[in-house]
Amino acid sequence: MTLAHRAGSAHDATAAAEATISTWRQMAGLCTPVIGARGVDVIFRRSMYLTGKTFPWLASGEEQGGSAALLASLKVSLTGRDADDAAAAGYTLLATFLELLATLIGESLTERLVSPVWAPSEQETVS
């Protein structure tokens, strides 16, 4: 399922933000048994930082506090933009997360892990 599918027909930043966060939560749920909650968190923060280079308005990932605070910050950042910006940043963030994960545990396992929530076509686009 793609982000666009998750966002549904509503073409607005809030839908993009919710789709991004929803997808991320599912990915985190699938990855946590393998790399632990801290592992997921640290990769996500790193993804935020790297994505921030392309989208400087995005939360930097250096925020203190737990994942909840980080996601809240991400949501604020995304909903504060227009729909296209929010969708592009959300997609780039998730793709960056998967790229990083693949460098750590291999592409095959990454695909197996996230295939229930991330469309292969999107992964192909990422790589």
Next chain:
Amino acid sequence: MKKKGRKHRKAATGQPREAAESALSQEPVVKTSAARKSVAIAHDPAILSREEDADQRKQAADLRQDTAELRQEAADLRQDTAELRQEAADLRQGSVGQREVAADKREDIANLRQDTADKREDIANLREDAADLRQVTADLRQVAADLRQEAADLREETATAKATLSASTQAQLREANERLVVATIQAQTMTETAELATEQMSYMAEHDFLTGLPNRALLTDRLVQSIALAERHGKKVALMYLDLDHFKHINDSLGHAVGDQLLQSVAKRLQTSVRLYDTVSRQGGDEFVVLLPEVEEVQDAVRAAKKLIEAMAQPHHINGQLLRATVSIGISIYPDDGKDLETVVKNADTAMYQAKKIGRNTYQVFIPEMSARAVARQSVEQALHLALEQHKFILHYQPKVNLETGAITGAEALIRMKESDDQLVGPDNFISIAEECGLILPIGRWVLREACRQTKAWLEAGLDIAQIAVNVSSREFHGKDFLAGVMSILDDTGLDPRHLELEMTESGLIQDSIPTTAILRALKHLGVQIAIDDFGTGYSSLSYMLRFPIDTLKIDRSFVQTLDEGTIDKGDAGEAIVSAVIAMGTSLKQRVVAEGIETQQQLAFLQSRHCAEGQGYYFSRPVPADEFASLLGTTLNQPHMII
């Protein structure tokens, strides 16, 4: 052969040969008895007949035949017997050999039997061994079976243990993965940080921290490249050395923070006023260098310099203030003004100093004559170093006079430098250079120490001198450990601080006002007097008059000199300024000292305005210590004899 067959059959029955022979001998006996009986019957006259005769004859014939046959058979038997005997003999003979052979055979057989017995024993032993081995094998099989059982038991136990540990193992694996992921990401972050730091260091090594402009190192690199390109294309390279005019005053009066912002603004403006491929660099302080590669002639550089001066004419908006910062520019051309990088830079610097000298906010193109002046400046710097090392500085003292009574109230210590021919060089010829090259600090320290030492000596000699005034440059005052240095000198010389007055210019004081106030108050606390030198010429406001503990205002000589007749317009203004300063000083209960009094008219005006003190050639030039000592105790209300 038939008979032989019978005989052989009997022999074959195994009957002894004598019995057979006996049988042969008895059979004809039986048949003869029967024949005799038949003959007895036939001879009976009653019953005998011819048939009976025939029968008898026949029977006799048969008997004969039988007898012949028997005889033949007996012969045959004898023959057979002989043959048998022969055979027996042969057999006996053969039997002997055979017995020998048999004996051998028996021996062999015995041996064989022995061997066989041995073999059997061996076989028995082997069988026994085999039995033992079978037993061992059986035992081993049992052990193997036991081991298999144990292995099976272990597998079962392991499987059980694995099942038991599965949950904790998964947790440990997850934790291990987690740590690896965290460590890897942290390593990535640290690597990126290190790379970024390297890039920043590389950037900082080539750029000015404050303005972001290329620094001296990068400029040098680009200049080398430009010179190489210019040589290849037969063109020239222009170098412009820029220095902000009176930037020090801005820095001193408004603080370094504002000064830094102004420098940043100037840097931006310079960059927007040149071509893209020109280089604007900051050399340090308020000095900039602009590199113009591939110019055709010096006029190209002149046009660029004019453009820069024009751009700088517009004020800068800094912290809500409009600040103006003009520039003086020196231009040097490669290869016309130098064949190497160092010479081109040095000559542009020299030309810039020339632009400063002719009035600032302008440019000068380097000409060889300028170099001679630069050389002269360099020689002054060397002379200063030498004077410090060889104690070639001396102090002269100019009296300060009570304008009402003519009494000497004190003196201003003024430095002189002895040249090799003992000619004295005044401070105007070297102080500015000393400030530029930093020698002002050791020179100023020497002046203060020598003035304090001399004053203490006069006081100990019973001479009455109220105060000795020593000039302190801004660089000294704001230098490291200035206050500690003053205290140290006062301690060393034993001079009462109340006899010391430090003279500073307005711009020298108005800088970082909080530290300035602290230093001044500390000096005041010691008892040291503070005087403002050249009052009215500085770039400052009057507010510091309230903030700083100032004891004395010294009216600048430029105002006093306007008090002469013949300078009507300026004179009026000068009189007004002088009158105002005297009035202000009086109101603030500060001493007012007029500098540069050279004429009676000036003195008269100052006296009319109740200016308390003054100094100048009208009373006395600065004189050596011994001459000043002789003046002490006298009055100087008339032009001094030594003038």
